[in-house]
Amino acid sequence: MEKTRYSFADIIAHARLLSDGSFDQPHHLTSHLSNAASLAEQFAAVFGLEKAGKILGLTHDIGKASDDFQQRIRLVSGYDVEAHLEGKSPGHVDHSTAGAQFLVQHYGPQAGLLLAYAVAGHHSGLPDGKGEGDAALARRLKKSVADYHHILEWLVKQLPALNPGDFITKKSKKKQIDYFKIQFLIRMLFSVLTDADFLDTEQYMEPFKNKQRTKPITLDRVAAQFNWFLETLREKEQTKINRARNRILDACLQAAEQNPGIFSLTVPTG
Structure with a gap:
């Protein structure tokens, strides 16, 4: 053929x-x-x-x-x-x-x-x-x-x-x-x-x-949606790993309040 x-x-x-x-x-x-x-x-x-x-x-x-x-x-x-x-x-x-x-x-x-x-x-x-x-x-x-x-x-x-x-x-x-x-x-x-x-x-x-x-979206709206998503993750069952995840998130948020620079983050992965 x-x-x-x-x-x-x-x-x-x-x-x-x-x-x-x-x-x-x-x-x-x-x-x-x-x-x-x-x-x-x-x-x-x-x-x-x-x-x-x-x-x-x-x-x-x-x-x-x-x-x-x-x-x-x-x-x-x-x-x-x-x-x-x-x-x-x-x-x-x-x-x-x-x-x-x-x-x-x-x-x-x-x-x-x-x-x-x-x-x-x-x-x-x-x-x-x-x-x-x-x-x-x-x-x-x-x-x-x-x-x-x-x-x-x-x-x-x-x-x-x-x-x-x-x-x-x-x-x-x-x-x-x-x-x-x-x-x-x-x-x-x-x-x-x-x-x-x-x-x-x-x-x-x-x-x-x-x-x-293509509809315009403001950074404030993006931030609000992102923060809402993070809160839904926080509210999950408080297993050992989820508690660790929350501590890691808190560490990152606290570091973000500091002056710009180079930071290191040591966390368990798997």
Whole structure:
């Protein structure tokens, strides 16, 4: 049985089943990438890297353009029960490695590599750069990925230019790169992407929940809700461990009243 081939117009990111058993219009992949890019651009602008945020949003899911993924999502969601992959249901399809590889190819081994960490880990968590396991970024950059050419022409037209000097830490007087700062930069970009991806996916899959999330909320209200939650924990049965937990909480609250500084907390864990 031949593998189904999908055109640019057919590539979807998500499919949503409605309460009446029918399907909503599928979430086209380019719509998801554009929306995620817009959000990531806004989030990254806070620390001056809006271009990097946009690039992450545009590239993070390009692996979903592969025929393998398109068949997988149609089968799993039930959107197209006739979808097939060489006569059998496809298992897990890695859709994040393609974007990581593209970034290194398109933006080079400096800027591209820093961005690749976020894309490679936007579902599973930031990968190690090197290591024995297949999850390490160095190994994934050499991994064979399914063809995603359907989306490349569209993608390249959307991508901004990026100069490595825009965000790579300059060398110090000792001519050493500050890797400590770079790892925090990678984490910030990772956070930008995961939030943007989640929020746009939620807006399509659970629009009511997403709308509720955007309502403004004050810190006073958050604090009140948090304190209420803590009190419910205090009121639990006073077992030996719960009494210990309350003492730990009290110690933390008392320390919080002091001037800012570095504190240590020694507690039993298990």
